[in-house]
Amino acid sequence: MAHKATRSSFGETIAKLAEKDSQIVVLDADLGKSTMTGEFAKKFPDRYFEFGIAEQNMIGTASGLALGGKTPFAASFACFLVGRYETIRMSVSYSIANVKLVGTHAGIGIGEDGYSQMGVEDIALLRSLPNFTILQPADDREAQAAVTWASIYKGPVYLRFTRQKVQDVHDDHYQFKFGKGDILKTASPAKESSKPRVAIFATGGVVYNSLKAAEDLEKEGILSTVVNIHTIKPLDEALVLELARTHKNIVTVEDHSIIGGLGSAVSETVAESGIPTKVLRLGVKEFGYSGSPEDLYENFGFSIPKLKQSILSFLK
Protein backbone atom coordinates (compact mmCIF):
# COMPACT_ATOMS: atom_id res chain seq x y z
CA MET A 1 0.00 0.00 0.00
CA ALA A 2 1.42 3.29 -1.07
CA HIS A 3 1.48 6.06 1.45
CA LYS A 4 1.90 9.36 -0.28
CA ALA A 5 0.89 13.01 0.05
CA THR A 6 -1.48 14.00 -2.76
CA ARG A 7 0.56 17.18 -3.29
CA SER A 8 3.44 14.88 -4.33
CA SER A 9 1.13 13.04 -6.72
CA PHE A 10 0.28 16.42 -8.23
CA GLY A 11 3.94 17.36 -8.69
CA GLU A 12 4.81 14.10 -10.40
CA THR A 13 1.72 14.05 -12.58
CA ILE A 14 1.99 17.62 -13.85
CA ALA A 15 5.64 17.08 -14.83
CA LYS A 16 4.60 13.95 -16.75
CA LEU A 17 1.57 15.52 -18.45
CA ALA A 18 3.60 18.50 -19.59
CA GLU A 19 5.80 16.25 -21.72
CA LYS A 20 2.85 15.66 -24.04
CA ASP A 21 0.82 18.81 -23.50
CA SER A 22 2.95 21.80 -24.42
CA GLN A 23 0.26 24.28 -23.30
CA ILE A 24 0.63 23.36 -19.62
CA VAL A 25 2.38 26.03 -17.56
CA VAL A 26 2.92 26.15 -13.80
CA LEU A 27 2.85 29.20 -11.54
CA ASP A 28 4.08 29.41 -7.98
CA ALA A 29 4.27 32.05 -5.28
CA ASP A 30 7.44 31.10 -3.39
CA LEU A 31 6.05 27.77 -2.24
CA GLY A 32 7.25 25.53 -5.06
CA LYS A 33 9.15 23.37 -2.60
CA SER A 34 5.89 22.71 -0.77
CA THR A 35 3.51 22.50 -3.72
CA MET A 36 5.96 19.99 -5.23
CA THR A 37 6.41 21.69 -8.58
CA GLY A 38 10.19 21.33 -8.51
CA GLU A 39 10.31 18.53 -11.04
CA PHE A 40 8.23 20.52 -13.50
CA ALA A 41 10.35 23.64 -12.97
CA LYS A 42 13.52 21.67 -13.64
CA LYS A 43 12.19 19.99 -16.77
CA PHE A 44 10.37 23.00 -18.20
CA PRO A 45 12.04 26.20 -16.96
CA ASP A 46 10.47 28.25 -19.77
CA ARG A 47 7.00 27.17 -18.71
CA TYR A 48 7.47 27.76 -15.00
CA PHE A 49 6.69 31.17 -13.52
CA GLU A 50 7.82 32.11 -10.05
CA PHE A 51 5.95 35.13 -8.70
CA GLY A 52 7.48 35.48 -5.31
CA ILE A 53 5.07 36.10 -2.48
CA ALA A 54 2.36 37.71 -4.59
CA GLU A 55 -0.61 35.39 -4.92
CA GLN A 56 -3.13 37.78 -6.43
CA ASN A 57 -0.71 38.71 -9.22
CA MET A 58 -0.09 35.01 -9.81
CA ILE A 59 -3.81 34.27 -10.06
CA GLY A 60 -4.49 37.23 -12.37
CA THR A 61 -1.55 36.35 -14.59
CA ALA A 62 -2.79 32.75 -14.74
CA SER A 63 -6.02 34.15 -16.11
CA GLY A 64 -4.17 36.07 -18.83
CA LEU A 65 -2.11 33.00 -19.73
CA ALA A 66 -5.33 30.99 -19.99
CA LEU A 67 -6.99 33.64 -22.15
CA GLY A 68 -3.87 33.46 -24.30
CA GLY A 69 -4.39 29.72 -24.85
CA LYS A 70 -2.26 28.20 -22.10
CA THR A 71 -3.39 25.73 -19.43
CA PRO A 72 -2.00 27.29 -16.24
CA PHE A 73 -1.77 25.43 -12.94
CA ALA A 74 -1.32 28.07 -10.24
CA ALA A 75 -0.24 26.56 -6.95
CA SER A 76 -0.01 27.71 -3.36
CA PHE A 77 -1.36 26.73 0.02
CA ALA A 78 -5.15 26.47 -0.13
CA CYS A 79 -5.60 29.27 2.41
CA PHE A 80 -3.36 31.70 0.52
CA LEU A 81 -5.15 31.07 -2.77
CA VAL A 82 -8.61 31.76 -1.41
CA GLY A 83 -7.16 34.66 0.56
CA ARG A 84 -7.26 36.29 -2.89
CA TYR A 85 -10.86 35.22 -3.36
CA GLU A 86 -11.95 38.38 -5.11
CA THR A 87 -9.19 38.02 -7.69
CA ILE A 88 -10.33 34.45 -8.28
CA ARG A 89 -13.91 35.66 -8.55
CA MET A 90 -13.23 38.37 -11.16
CA SER A 91 -10.10 37.38 -13.04
CA VAL A 92 -10.70 33.62 -13.17
CA SER A 93 -14.34 32.75 -12.60
CA TYR A 94 -16.07 35.76 -14.16
CA SER A 95 -13.49 36.00 -16.94
CA ILE A 96 -14.23 32.31 -17.71
CA ALA A 97 -10.50 31.61 -17.76
CA ASN A 98 -9.23 28.05 -18.06
CA VAL A 99 -7.22 28.27 -14.84
CA LYS A 100 -6.42 25.35 -12.56
CA LEU A 101 -5.93 26.50 -8.98
CA VAL A 102 -3.92 24.03 -6.96
CA GLY A 103 -4.46 24.36 -3.23
CA THR A 104 -2.12 22.23 -1.18
CA HIS A 105 -1.92 21.94 2.62
CA ALA A 106 -5.61 21.22 2.96
CA GLY A 107 -7.11 21.22 6.39
CA ILE A 108 -5.85 20.80 9.92
CA GLY A 109 -3.97 17.70 8.72
CA ILE A 110 -0.94 19.89 7.97
CA GLY A 111 -0.18 19.82 11.68
CA GLU A 112 2.60 21.81 13.31
CA ASP A 113 2.46 25.05 11.28
CA GLY A 114 -0.89 25.88 12.81
CA TYR A 115 -4.04 27.61 11.68
CA SER A 116 -2.44 30.43 9.63
CA GLN A 117 -1.27 27.84 7.08
CA MET A 118 -4.37 25.61 7.14
CA GLY A 119 -6.89 25.67 4.29
CA VAL A 120 -10.15 25.25 6.14
CA GLU A 121 -12.62 27.53 4.35
CA ASP A 122 -11.39 27.16 0.76
CA ILE A 123 -14.11 24.83 -0.51
CA ALA A 124 -16.81 26.98 1.05
CA LEU A 125 -15.57 30.06 -0.78
CA LEU A 126 -14.97 28.51 -4.18
CA ARG A 127 -18.15 26.45 -4.14
CA SER A 128 -20.12 29.70 -4.36
CA LEU A 129 -18.59 30.64 -7.72
CA PRO A 130 -20.98 29.48 -10.47
CA ASN A 131 -18.52 27.94 -12.92
CA PHE A 132 -15.94 26.40 -10.59
CA THR A 133 -15.30 22.67 -10.50
CA ILE A 134 -13.86 21.38 -7.23
CA LEU A 135 -11.86 18.16 -7.00
CA GLN A 136 -10.34 16.62 -3.91
CA PRO A 137 -8.70 13.23 -4.42
CA ALA A 138 -8.34 10.71 -1.60
CA ASP A 139 -5.09 9.02 -2.58
CA ASP A 140 -2.20 8.92 -5.02
CA ARG A 141 -3.96 7.17 -7.91
CA GLU A 142 -6.97 9.39 -7.69
CA ALA A 143 -4.82 12.51 -7.48
CA GLN A 144 -3.03 11.52 -10.68
CA ALA A 145 -6.36 10.96 -12.39
CA ALA A 146 -7.81 14.25 -11.12
CA VAL A 147 -4.84 16.29 -12.34
CA THR A 148 -5.01 14.58 -15.72
CA TRP A 149 -8.73 15.23 -15.97
CA ALA A 150 -8.26 18.91 -15.03
CA SER A 151 -5.57 19.36 -17.68
CA ILE A 152 -8.00 18.33 -20.39
CA TYR A 153 -11.18 19.97 -19.13
CA LYS A 154 -11.76 23.57 -20.26
CA GLY A 155 -12.82 25.80 -17.40
CA PRO A 156 -11.84 26.88 -13.88
CA VAL A 157 -10.94 23.98 -11.59
CA TYR A 158 -9.86 23.92 -7.96
CA LEU A 159 -7.72 20.96 -6.95
CA ARG A 160 -7.26 20.36 -3.23
CA PHE A 161 -4.32 18.32 -1.99
CA THR A 162 -2.94 17.19 1.35
CA ARG A 163 0.42 18.02 2.86
CA GLN A 164 0.41 14.80 4.86
CA LYS A 165 0.76 11.33 3.40
CA VAL A 166 -2.47 9.45 2.88
CA GLN A 167 -3.11 5.71 2.60
CA ASP A 168 -4.33 4.23 -0.65
CA VAL A 169 -8.01 3.49 -0.85
CA HIS A 170 -7.84 2.36 -4.51
CA ASP A 171 -6.05 -0.41 -6.35
CA ASP A 172 -4.45 -0.41 -9.79
CA HIS A 173 -7.77 -0.95 -11.54
CA TYR A 174 -9.33 2.24 -10.24
CA GLN A 175 -11.12 4.33 -12.83
CA PHE A 176 -11.75 7.99 -11.94
CA LYS A 177 -15.24 9.04 -13.02
CA PHE A 178 -15.67 12.80 -12.91
CA GLY A 179 -18.80 13.92 -11.06
CA LYS A 180 -19.58 10.45 -9.71
CA GLY A 181 -19.38 9.39 -6.09
CA ASP A 182 -16.85 6.60 -5.67
CA ILE A 183 -18.40 3.80 -3.61
CA LEU A 184 -15.65 2.22 -1.54
CA LYS A 185 -17.87 -0.04 0.51
CA THR A 186 -21.50 -1.09 0.24
CA ALA A 187 -23.60 -1.88 3.29
CA SER A 188 -24.18 -5.61 3.62
CA PRO A 189 -27.83 -6.51 3.09
CA ALA A 190 -29.75 -6.09 6.34
CA LYS A 191 -30.33 -9.41 8.05
CA GLU A 192 -32.66 -7.85 10.53
CA SER A 193 -34.69 -4.80 9.59
CA SER A 194 -33.91 -3.22 12.96
CA LYS A 195 -30.21 -2.81 12.16
CA PRO A 196 -29.25 0.80 11.52
CA ARG A 197 -27.82 1.72 8.14
CA VAL A 198 -25.62 4.72 7.51
CA ALA A 199 -24.17 6.25 4.35
CA ILE A 200 -20.82 7.92 4.94
CA PHE A 201 -19.64 10.55 2.48
CA ALA A 202 -15.99 11.47 2.93
CA THR A 203 -13.52 13.53 0.92
CA GLY A 204 -9.76 14.00 0.79
CA GLY A 205 -7.38 13.14 3.60
CA VAL A 206 -10.05 11.67 5.88
CA VAL A 207 -11.40 9.08 3.43
CA TYR A 208 -9.11 6.27 4.57
CA ASN A 209 -10.00 6.69 8.25
CA SER A 210 -13.69 6.93 7.41
CA LEU A 211 -13.50 3.65 5.52
CA LYS A 212 -11.64 1.92 8.36
CA ALA A 213 -14.12 3.26 10.92
CA ALA A 214 -17.00 1.94 8.81
CA GLU A 215 -15.40 -1.48 8.47
CA ASP A 216 -14.98 -1.67 12.24
CA LEU A 217 -18.56 -0.58 12.82
CA GLU A 218 -19.82 -3.28 10.49
CA LYS A 219 -18.43 -5.82 12.96
CA GLU A 220 -20.51 -4.15 15.63
CA GLY A 221 -23.66 -4.47 13.56
CA ILE A 222 -23.74 -1.02 11.97
CA LEU A 223 -24.38 -1.43 8.24
CA SER A 224 -22.65 1.26 6.26
CA THR A 225 -21.95 2.39 2.74
CA VAL A 226 -18.87 4.55 2.26
CA VAL A 227 -18.61 6.98 -0.62
CA ASN A 228 -15.47 8.86 -1.51
CA ILE A 229 -16.48 12.23 -2.97
CA HIS A 230 -13.62 13.36 -5.19
CA THR A 231 -15.85 15.74 -7.14
CA ILE A 232 -17.28 18.11 -4.56
CA LYS A 233 -18.71 20.34 -7.24
CA PRO A 234 -20.70 19.31 -9.17
CA LEU A 235 -21.87 16.93 -6.46
CA ASP A 236 -23.24 13.51 -7.38
CA GLU A 237 -26.70 14.47 -6.14
CA ALA A 238 -28.36 11.38 -7.58
CA LEU A 239 -26.19 9.12 -5.44
CA VAL A 240 -26.71 11.27 -2.34
CA LEU A 241 -30.49 11.02 -2.76
CA GLU A 242 -30.43 7.31 -3.50
CA LEU A 243 -28.43 6.62 -0.35
CA ALA A 244 -30.61 9.00 1.66
CA ARG A 245 -33.59 6.88 0.63
CA THR A 246 -31.97 3.52 1.34
CA HIS A 247 -29.96 4.38 4.45
CA LYS A 248 -31.96 7.12 6.23
CA ASN A 249 -28.78 8.22 8.04
CA ILE A 250 -25.99 10.21 6.44
CA VAL A 251 -22.63 11.20 7.85
CA THR A 252 -20.25 13.53 6.04
CA VAL A 253 -16.55 13.67 6.89
CA GLU A 254 -14.13 16.34 5.70
CA ASP A 255 -10.99 18.09 6.86
CA HIS A 256 -12.61 21.47 6.19
CA SER A 257 -15.09 23.71 7.92
CA ILE A 258 -18.47 22.03 8.42
CA ILE A 259 -19.88 25.22 6.90
CA GLY A 260 -19.85 25.42 3.13
CA GLY A 261 -18.00 22.23 2.25
CA LEU A 262 -19.05 18.67 1.53
CA GLY A 263 -21.32 18.51 4.58
CA SER A 264 -23.19 21.59 3.44
CA ALA A 265 -23.44 20.36 -0.15
CA VAL A 266 -24.88 17.01 0.94
CA SER A 267 -27.24 18.64 3.47
CA GLU A 268 -28.55 21.11 0.91
CA THR A 269 -29.27 18.30 -1.52
CA VAL A 270 -31.04 16.16 1.06
CA ALA A 271 -32.98 19.06 2.58
CA GLU A 272 -34.44 20.11 -0.76
CA SER A 273 -35.47 16.55 -1.63
CA GLY A 274 -37.94 16.07 1.21
CA ILE A 275 -36.53 12.59 1.87
CA PRO A 276 -36.63 12.08 5.64
CA THR A 277 -32.96 11.70 6.54
CA LYS A 278 -30.77 12.47 9.50
CA VAL A 279 -27.45 14.12 8.67
CA LEU A 280 -24.34 14.42 10.81
CA ARG A 281 -21.61 16.70 9.53
CA LEU A 282 -18.14 15.90 10.81
CA GLY A 283 -15.57 18.56 10.07
CA VAL A 284 -13.72 21.52 11.51
CA LYS A 285 -15.75 23.79 13.79
CA GLU A 286 -13.11 26.03 15.29
CA PHE A 287 -9.65 27.44 14.55
CA GLY A 288 -6.97 24.82 14.01
CA TYR A 289 -3.73 24.95 16.00
CA SER A 290 -0.22 23.52 16.09
CA GLY A 291 0.32 19.86 16.86
CA SER A 292 1.23 16.63 15.14
CA PRO A 293 -1.21 15.66 12.38
CA GLU A 294 -2.08 12.55 14.37
CA ASP A 295 -2.83 14.49 17.55
CA LEU A 296 -4.91 16.99 15.62
CA TYR A 297 -6.87 14.26 13.86
CA GLU A 298 -7.59 12.78 17.27
CA ASN A 299 -8.57 16.13 18.77
CA PHE A 300 -10.72 17.18 15.82
CA GLY A 301 -12.48 13.84 15.66
CA PHE A 302 -10.94 12.38 12.49
CA SER A 303 -9.08 9.42 14.07
CA ILE A 304 -10.63 6.01 13.47
CA PRO A 305 -11.81 5.60 17.09
CA LYS A 306 -13.20 9.15 17.21
CA LEU A 307 -15.05 8.69 13.93
CA LYS A 308 -16.55 5.42 15.19
CA GLN A 309 -17.60 7.09 18.40
CA SER A 310 -19.27 10.02 16.60
CA ILE A 311 -21.13 7.73 14.22
CA LEU A 312 -22.29 5.43 17.01
CA SER A 313 -23.67 8.24 19.12
CA PHE A 314 -25.35 9.73 16.03
CA LEU A 315 -27.16 6.45 15.36
CA LYS A 316 -28.34 6.01 18.97
Add this chain to the structure above:
Amino acid sequence: MKAAHAHNAFKLEDEEVKRLKEIAKELRVWIIRMLTEAGSGHPGGSLSAIDILTVLYFHTLRHHPNDPNWPVRDRFILSKGHGVPALYACLAKSGYFPMEDLLTLRKATSILQGHPVAQTVPGVEASTGSLGQGLSIAQGLALASKMDGTHYRVFSMIGDGETQEGQIWEAAMSAAKWQLENLIVFLDYNKGQIDGPVKEIMDLEPLASKWAAFNWDVQEIDGHDIKKILDAIERTRAIPGKPHMIIAHTIKGKGVSFMEGKIEWHGKTPTKEEAEIAIREIEGSAI
Protein backbone atom coordinates in the same frame (compact mmCIF):
# COMPACT_ATOMS: atom_id res chain seq x y z
CA MET B 1 13.39 64.84 -53.43
CA LYS B 2 14.17 63.94 -49.86
CA ALA B 3 12.53 67.09 -48.60
CA ALA B 4 9.39 66.44 -50.64
CA HIS B 5 9.14 62.93 -49.22
CA ALA B 6 9.46 64.20 -45.69
CA HIS B 7 6.85 66.81 -46.44
CA ASN B 8 4.44 64.11 -47.65
CA ALA B 9 5.04 62.04 -44.54
CA PHE B 10 4.21 65.02 -42.38
CA LYS B 11 1.08 65.67 -44.38
CA LEU B 12 -0.02 62.04 -44.06
CA GLU B 13 0.60 62.15 -40.33
CA ASP B 14 -1.40 65.35 -40.03
CA GLU B 15 -4.25 63.71 -41.89
CA GLU B 16 -4.10 60.66 -39.63
CA VAL B 17 -4.18 62.85 -36.54
CA LYS B 18 -7.15 64.74 -37.97
CA ARG B 19 -8.95 61.49 -38.79
CA LEU B 20 -8.42 60.18 -35.26
CA LYS B 21 -9.52 63.49 -33.73
CA GLU B 22 -12.74 63.30 -35.67
CA ILE B 23 -13.40 59.77 -34.46
CA ALA B 24 -12.68 60.77 -30.86
CA LYS B 25 -15.11 63.65 -31.23
CA GLU B 26 -17.82 61.37 -32.56
CA LEU B 27 -17.22 58.84 -29.78
CA ARG B 28 -17.38 61.55 -27.10
CA VAL B 29 -20.88 62.30 -28.32
CA TRP B 30 -21.79 58.61 -28.13
CA ILE B 31 -20.40 58.39 -24.60
CA ILE B 32 -22.67 61.24 -23.53
CA ARG B 33 -25.64 59.76 -25.38
CA MET B 34 -25.23 56.25 -23.97
CA LEU B 35 -24.66 57.41 -20.41
CA THR B 36 -27.61 59.78 -20.55
CA GLU B 37 -29.82 56.99 -21.88
CA ALA B 38 -28.53 54.58 -19.21
CA GLY B 39 -29.04 57.11 -16.43
CA SER B 40 -26.01 55.83 -14.54
CA GLY B 41 -22.33 55.24 -15.23
CA HIS B 42 -19.02 57.06 -15.33
CA PRO B 43 -18.62 59.99 -17.74
CA GLY B 44 -15.51 61.54 -16.16
CA GLY B 45 -13.17 58.61 -16.63
CA SER B 46 -14.67 57.62 -20.00
CA LEU B 47 -14.02 61.07 -21.47
CA SER B 48 -10.51 61.20 -20.03
CA ALA B 49 -9.70 57.85 -21.68
CA ILE B 50 -11.33 58.19 -25.09
CA ASP B 51 -8.47 59.88 -26.98
CA ILE B 52 -6.07 57.08 -26.05
CA LEU B 53 -8.61 54.36 -26.81
CA THR B 54 -9.37 55.99 -30.15
CA VAL B 55 -5.71 55.85 -31.13
CA LEU B 56 -5.51 52.21 -30.04
CA TYR B 57 -8.64 50.99 -31.81
CA PHE B 58 -8.39 53.06 -34.98
CA HIS B 59 -4.66 53.19 -35.50
CA THR B 60 -2.53 50.83 -33.44
CA LEU B 61 -4.24 47.53 -32.66
CA ARG B 62 -3.99 44.68 -35.14
CA HIS B 63 -7.47 43.23 -34.87
CA HIS B 64 -10.33 41.95 -37.01
CA PRO B 65 -13.71 43.06 -35.66
CA ASN B 66 -15.38 40.42 -37.84
CA ASP B 67 -13.15 37.77 -36.25
CA PRO B 68 -12.90 38.86 -32.60
CA ASN B 69 -11.08 35.68 -31.57
CA TRP B 70 -8.34 35.91 -34.21
CA PRO B 71 -5.58 34.18 -32.18
CA VAL B 72 -2.74 36.61 -32.89
CA ARG B 73 -4.73 39.82 -32.48
CA ASP B 74 -3.28 42.54 -30.31
CA ARG B 75 -5.08 42.60 -26.98
CA PHE B 76 -6.48 45.50 -25.00
CA ILE B 77 -7.43 45.08 -21.35
CA LEU B 78 -9.34 47.93 -19.76
CA SER B 79 -8.24 47.46 -16.18
CA LYS B 80 -10.17 50.56 -15.08
CA GLY B 81 -13.42 48.81 -15.96
CA HIS B 82 -15.70 51.72 -15.08
CA GLY B 83 -14.40 53.51 -18.19
CA VAL B 84 -16.24 50.93 -20.27
CA PRO B 85 -18.47 53.38 -22.18
CA ALA B 86 -15.30 54.53 -23.97
CA LEU B 87 -14.42 50.92 -24.77
CA TYR B 88 -17.93 50.05 -25.98
CA ALA B 89 -17.95 53.14 -28.19
CA CYS B 90 -14.63 52.07 -29.77
CA LEU B 91 -15.78 48.48 -30.25
CA ALA B 92 -19.06 49.54 -31.88
CA LYS B 93 -17.36 52.06 -34.14
CA SER B 94 -14.84 49.35 -35.12
CA GLY B 95 -17.72 47.11 -36.14
CA TYR B 96 -17.84 44.56 -33.33
CA PHE B 97 -21.54 45.31 -32.87
CA PRO B 98 -24.01 47.95 -34.12
CA MET B 99 -23.68 51.54 -32.90
CA GLU B 100 -27.37 51.56 -31.85
CA ASP B 101 -26.59 48.86 -29.28
CA LEU B 102 -24.66 51.51 -27.34
CA LEU B 103 -27.97 53.02 -26.28
CA THR B 104 -28.87 49.76 -24.47
CA LEU B 105 -26.02 50.21 -21.99
CA ARG B 106 -26.80 48.88 -18.49
CA LYS B 107 -30.24 47.49 -19.42
CA ALA B 108 -31.15 43.96 -18.35
CA THR B 109 -31.75 42.95 -21.97
CA SER B 110 -28.41 44.33 -23.20
CA ILE B 111 -25.05 42.62 -23.61
CA LEU B 112 -23.45 45.91 -22.57
CA GLN B 113 -23.16 45.67 -18.80
CA GLY B 114 -22.00 48.44 -16.50
CA HIS B 115 -18.49 47.01 -16.39
CA PRO B 116 -16.69 44.80 -18.96
CA VAL B 117 -17.69 41.13 -19.00
CA ALA B 118 -15.56 38.61 -20.89
CA GLN B 119 -17.08 36.42 -23.57
CA THR B 120 -20.38 38.27 -23.65
CA VAL B 121 -19.39 41.30 -25.72
CA PRO B 122 -17.33 40.71 -28.87
CA GLY B 123 -13.96 42.33 -28.35
CA VAL B 124 -14.02 42.37 -24.56
CA GLU B 125 -11.14 40.15 -23.48
CA ALA B 126 -11.56 39.92 -19.71
CA SER B 127 -13.97 40.81 -16.95
CA THR B 128 -12.78 43.86 -15.06
CA GLY B 129 -14.27 46.46 -12.79
CA SER B 130 -12.79 45.31 -9.55
CA LEU B 131 -9.77 47.57 -9.68
CA GLY B 132 -6.17 46.42 -9.69
CA GLN B 133 -6.63 43.16 -11.57
CA GLY B 134 -6.45 43.91 -15.29
CA LEU B 135 -2.72 44.56 -15.38
CA SER B 136 -1.97 41.02 -14.18
CA ILE B 137 -4.28 39.61 -16.85
CA ALA B 138 -2.56 41.73 -19.50
CA GLN B 139 0.76 40.43 -18.22
CA GLY B 140 -0.41 36.82 -18.60
CA LEU B 141 -1.44 37.49 -22.19
CA ALA B 142 1.91 39.15 -22.91
CA LEU B 143 3.70 36.08 -21.50
CA ALA B 144 1.56 33.75 -23.64
CA SER B 145 2.33 35.85 -26.71
CA LYS B 146 6.07 35.65 -26.11
CA MET B 147 5.96 31.92 -25.36
CA ASP B 148 4.16 31.25 -28.62
CA GLY B 149 6.53 33.47 -30.55
CA THR B 150 3.56 35.32 -32.02
CA HIS B 151 4.60 38.59 -30.42
CA TYR B 152 1.22 40.19 -30.53
CA ARG B 153 1.20 43.22 -28.32
CA VAL B 154 -0.89 43.64 -25.21
CA PHE B 155 -2.16 47.07 -24.30
CA SER B 156 -3.82 47.97 -21.06
CA MET B 157 -5.17 51.03 -19.34
CA ILE B 158 -5.12 51.46 -15.59
CA GLY B 159 -6.63 54.31 -13.63
CA ASP B 160 -4.79 56.63 -11.31
CA GLY B 161 -6.95 55.74 -8.34
CA GLU B 162 -6.54 52.11 -9.33
CA THR B 163 -2.78 52.51 -8.97
CA GLN B 164 -3.35 52.58 -5.21
CA GLU B 165 -4.13 48.85 -5.37
CA GLY B 166 -1.30 46.59 -4.22
CA GLN B 167 -1.79 44.15 -7.07
CA ILE B 168 -0.71 46.85 -9.56
CA TRP B 169 2.70 46.97 -7.91
CA GLU B 170 2.97 43.19 -7.76
CA ALA B 171 2.45 43.17 -11.53
CA ALA B 172 4.86 46.09 -11.90
CA MET B 173 7.57 43.93 -10.34
CA SER B 174 6.86 40.80 -12.33
CA ALA B 175 6.39 42.39 -15.77
CA ALA B 176 9.89 43.84 -15.42
CA LYS B 177 11.25 40.49 -14.25
CA TRP B 178 9.94 38.88 -17.44
CA GLN B 179 11.05 41.80 -19.60
CA LEU B 180 7.67 42.15 -21.27
CA GLU B 181 8.45 44.63 -24.01
CA ASN B 182 5.17 43.61 -25.68
CA LEU B 183 3.19 45.02 -22.74
CA ILE B 184 2.20 48.66 -23.13
CA VAL B 185 0.26 50.25 -20.31
CA PHE B 186 -1.44 53.64 -20.21
CA LEU B 187 -2.09 55.23 -16.85
CA ASP B 188 -5.09 57.52 -17.23
CA TYR B 189 -3.90 60.21 -14.85
CA ASN B 190 -7.04 62.32 -14.62
CA LYS B 191 -6.27 63.24 -11.00
CA GLY B 192 -9.68 62.39 -9.59
CA GLN B 193 -11.30 59.45 -7.85
CA ILE B 194 -14.71 58.95 -6.24
CA ASP B 195 -13.91 60.42 -2.83
CA GLY B 196 -11.89 63.35 -4.14
CA PRO B 197 -8.61 64.42 -5.75
CA VAL B 198 -6.09 61.56 -6.02
CA LYS B 199 -3.51 63.85 -4.46
CA GLU B 200 -5.57 64.11 -1.29
CA ILE B 201 -7.00 60.60 -1.15
CA MET B 202 -3.65 58.83 -1.58
CA ASP B 203 -1.03 60.70 -3.54
CA LEU B 204 0.77 58.68 -6.22
CA GLU B 205 3.68 61.07 -6.68
CA PRO B 206 6.44 60.78 -7.58
CA LEU B 207 4.70 58.54 -10.08
CA ALA B 208 7.06 58.39 -13.07
CA SER B 209 10.05 57.66 -10.90
CA LYS B 210 8.12 54.92 -9.11
CA TRP B 211 7.56 53.06 -12.39
CA ALA B 212 11.12 53.75 -13.48
CA ALA B 213 12.34 52.33 -10.19
CA PHE B 214 10.33 49.19 -10.94
CA ASN B 215 12.42 48.98 -14.11
CA TRP B 216 9.77 50.00 -16.62
CA ASP B 217 10.31 52.18 -19.65
CA VAL B 218 8.38 55.33 -18.70
CA GLN B 219 7.00 58.17 -20.78
CA GLU B 220 4.83 61.05 -19.67
CA ILE B 221 2.50 62.66 -22.18
CA ASP B 222 -0.60 64.77 -22.61
CA GLY B 223 -3.23 62.05 -22.93
CA HIS B 224 -5.48 64.22 -25.07
CA ASP B 225 -2.85 65.05 -27.68
CA ILE B 226 -3.39 62.47 -30.44
CA LYS B 227 0.00 63.15 -32.00
CA LYS B 228 1.76 62.62 -28.66
CA ILE B 229 -0.16 59.38 -28.04
CA LEU B 230 0.86 58.10 -31.48
CA ASP B 231 4.48 59.07 -30.90
CA ALA B 232 4.58 57.48 -27.46
CA ILE B 233 3.31 54.16 -28.79
CA GLU B 234 5.76 54.31 -31.68
CA ARG B 235 8.62 55.01 -29.30
CA THR B 236 7.95 51.84 -27.29
CA ARG B 237 9.10 49.76 -30.25
CA ALA B 238 12.62 51.12 -29.87
CA ILE B 239 12.96 50.07 -26.22
CA PRO B 240 13.61 46.34 -25.84
CA GLY B 241 13.48 44.22 -22.71
CA LYS B 242 11.20 46.40 -20.62
CA PRO B 243 7.47 46.80 -20.17
CA HIS B 244 6.21 50.24 -21.14
CA MET B 245 4.38 52.70 -18.94
CA ILE B 246 2.83 55.73 -20.60
CA ILE B 247 1.63 58.11 -17.93
CA ALA B 248 -1.06 60.08 -19.69
CA HIS B 249 -1.99 63.35 -18.06
CA THR B 250 -5.68 63.72 -18.73
CA ILE B 251 -8.67 65.71 -17.63
CA LYS B 252 -11.69 64.04 -16.12
CA GLY B 253 -14.70 64.83 -18.29
CA LYS B 254 -12.49 66.18 -21.09
CA GLY B 255 -14.47 67.86 -23.88
CA VAL B 256 -17.44 68.98 -21.81
CA SER B 257 -16.57 72.21 -20.04
CA PHE B 258 -18.99 71.78 -17.14
CA MET B 259 -17.60 68.29 -16.43
CA GLU B 260 -13.90 68.98 -16.88
CA GLY B 261 -11.90 68.42 -13.73
CA LYS B 262 -15.04 68.05 -11.62
CA ILE B 263 -14.96 65.06 -9.26
CA GLU B 264 -18.76 64.93 -9.08
CA TRP B 265 -18.85 63.78 -12.71
CA HIS B 266 -16.93 60.63 -11.82
CA GLY B 267 -20.07 58.59 -11.43
CA LYS B 268 -22.97 60.92 -12.27
CA THR B 269 -24.75 61.11 -15.62
CA PRO B 270 -26.11 64.23 -17.28
CA THR B 271 -29.79 65.09 -17.52
CA LYS B 272 -31.30 65.27 -21.03
CA GLU B 273 -30.80 69.05 -21.00
CA GLU B 274 -27.22 68.82 -19.79
CA ALA B 275 -26.54 66.16 -22.42
CA GLU B 276 -27.79 68.46 -25.17
CA ILE B 277 -25.48 71.23 -24.01
CA ALA B 278 -22.58 68.78 -23.78
CA ILE B 279 -23.19 67.35 -27.26
CA ARG B 280 -23.52 70.82 -28.79
CA GLU B 281 -20.22 71.80 -27.19
CA ILE B 282 -18.42 68.65 -28.40
CA GLU B 283 -19.81 68.95 -31.92
CA GLY B 284 -18.93 72.62 -32.07
CA SER B 285 -15.36 72.10 -30.95
CA ALA B 286 -12.53 72.62 -33.40
CA ILE B 287 -10.51 69.66 -34.69
